[in-house]
Amino acid sequence: MRTLITNIGELSTCTDAGILRDAAILIENGRIAWVGPADHAPTDPAGYTEVDAGGRAVIPGFVDSHSHLVFGGDRAAEFEARMAGEKYAAGGIRSTVAATRGATDEELRARLRGFVDEMLAQGTTTVEIKSGYGLDVETEQRQVRLAAEVTDEVTFLGAHVVPAEYADDPDGYVDLVTGPMLDACAPHARWIDVFCESGAFTVEQSRRVLEAGIARGLAPRVHASQLGPGDGVRMAVELGAASVDHGTYLTDDDVAALAASDTVLTLLPGVEFSTRQPYPDARRLMDAGVIVALACDTNPGSSFTSSMPFCIAVAVRDMGMTPAEALWAATAGGARALRRDDIGVIVQGARADLVLLDAPSHVHLSYRPGVPLVHTVWKDGVPV
Numbered sequence: 001m002r003t004l005i006t007n008i009g010e011l012s013t014c015t016d017a018g019i020l021r022d023a024a025i026l027i028e029n030g031r032i033a034w035v036g037p038a039d040h041a042p043t044d045p046a047g048y049t050e051v052d053a054g055g056r057a058v059i060p061g062f063v064d065s066h067s068h069l070v071f072g073g074d075r076a077a078e079f080e081a082r083m084a085g086e087k088y089a090a091g092g093i094r095s096t097v098a099a100t101r102g103a104t105d106e107e108l109r110a111r112l113r114g115f116v117d118e119m120l121a122q123g124t125t126t127v128e129i130k131s132g133y134g135l136d137v138e139t140e141q142r143q144v145r146l147a148a149e150v151t152d153e154v155t156f157l158g159a160h161v162v163p164a165e166y167a168d169d170p171d172g173y174v175d176l177v178t179g180p181m182l183d184a185c186a187p188h189a190r191w192i193d194v195f196c197e198s199g200a201f202t203v204e205q206s207r208r209v210l211e212a213g214i215a216r217g218l219a220p221r222v223h224a225s226q227l228g229p230g231d232g233v234r235m236a237v238e239l240g241a242a243s244v245d246h247g248t249y250l251t252d253d254d255v256a257a258l259a260a261s262d263t264v265l266t267l268l269p270g271v272e273f274s275t276r277q278p279y280p281d282a283r284r285l286m287d288a289g290v291i292v293a294l295a296c297d298t299n300p301g302s303s304f305t306s307s308m309p310f311c312i313a314v315a316v317r318d319m320g321m322t323p324a325e326a327l328w329a330a331t332a333g334g335a336r337a338l339r340r341d342d343i344g345v346i347v348q349g350a351r352a353d354l355v356l357l358d359a360p361s362h363v364h365l366s367y368r369p370g371v372p373l374v375h376t377v378w379k380d381g382v383p384v
């Protein structure tokens, strides 16, 4: 099956080629077969389906490299209390654990698929999904198994917080995570993650978790410096993590370590929005040479948005990114955070995961916040 998208007014490649005007893209067998000026588009004697973009903008599908989509219940009351002055704390995770343990596979699956569809409709064509609301062997395994039904980017996050039943024995819980729980979950996952933060896991415990995962063939990524500064970012860099996520409170040493590494710093503006914490300074990071990605961190506690355009708008408005930098971070940057080179870019050979915006330019993603601007989404070359 061949499709030519033509009459593209502005095409953001999210590669060194930058922005093309009056462009066209040829899709063949789910991949981008050709991209260039519309008046040079290959002709096809066998015929292809032609889509007229009407002068609108085309961008790569968003790569949302951080989410927690398998859970029961919600925490609207916690959010409401926070907006009335309560502080966010890691312990809220435990109430979602109770609701998740109590949900059936069918309930979790229906909810999960609903979130994935909601994301797709907003232009997200790849999503990473973490476990972490089971915190026992059976429920963690259910979470990674269900996540693997909808994405290749599955992350085992048994070390999200210490569950209530291990409150007096956190190291015993780390034994469980690095032993039987890892055995049960590793076959369904690509990544290992840990919440390295006060109220969750210490650097020593986090290192144990990540090293055990690495020994089982999982690649590391880390939640760190969300609630305050700590040593998690530097540990993540030392272990060669693909990404360290949050980074709300970064020291100069953290920034220097990141800049000297190929570990991506994934910023999650939905979290600062929903917890009333200060937005991190993306400009400082980018000027220092850190690779920055943007993701939603969709979860019922700290960030219940699934909208990458919303995150882009906040990053531009409040974190010092230009619209083009924020778009890159939400596409190619997310792909870097997942160590993927087949998504997040519009280049010959990449997957044909594309978004046609109902707007003349990618700038409208932040210029028109809250407005649904997605006209058509192609996933593997197929309109969805």
Ligand code: NIG
Binding pocket: 090, 092, 093, 096, 195, 223, 226, 271, 297, 299, 300, 301, 302, 303
């Ligand atoms: O990424 N930081 C840890 N985990 C989630 C929050 C989970 C929750 O509050 O339920 C996060 O923000």
Ligand code: FE
Binding pocket: 066, 067, 068, 223, 297, 299
């Ligand atoms: Fe998270």
